[in-house]
Amino acid sequence: MKGLFITFEGPDGAGKSTQVQKLSEYLTREEIPFIHTREPGGTEISDQIRSLILDPAHKEMVDETEVLLYAASRSQHVKEKIIPALDKGYIVLCDRFVDASIAYQGVGLGLDVETIKVINEFATGGLSPDRSYMIDLPVSVGKERMTARNQLDRIEQKGTDYHETVRQAFLELYEQNNDRITLVNGEKNVEEIFHDIIKDFTTLWDNYCRNN
Known part of the structure; x- marks a missing residue:
């Protein structure tokens, strides 16, 4: 049986990596087979x-x-x-996927979104997540977190207007795909955010187990 593909999205500084780690720890405790990966990266070539x-x-x-x-x-x-x-029936937890390219490279850079979708359809063979957790928070808050964390990468260094555009693109993606995307308030504390995620995940997992 095919496993579950779960992605985490949202503006920079939203706390995605923390929540992926917390869900990984939960799956480990529950002895549910999974892998934890990220984009861009995940393999030697991709890294x-x-x-x-x-x-x-x-x-x-x-x-x-x-x-x-x-x-x-x-x-x-x-x-x-x-x-x-x-294919092994594992849950795959991935920090970012195609939604990020639509938001950052499509809308954020002012490129044609349909072209971005076509390129990524080819790149992924049409693979789409079963669930995406989109953690949203104001750009100003994300910037503060990133600046306090460490040196910013090339994308994180882009200006506030760019990141505001990306955030709005994520919210529009949620409106267009709210059957797949669960919107999470990133201004809550870490445990409250995880509570919201795990509440949805356990329902998703129960449905998956009943149907497989």
């Missing part, structure tokens, strides 16, 4: 592409190159890691 995309020194990178590098990283990731895990 090398990640270093090209996010390096602050690559300021000359044109928008189209950014789109194609993300898609190339994703294609390798999907075929080498995600699909094999799903």
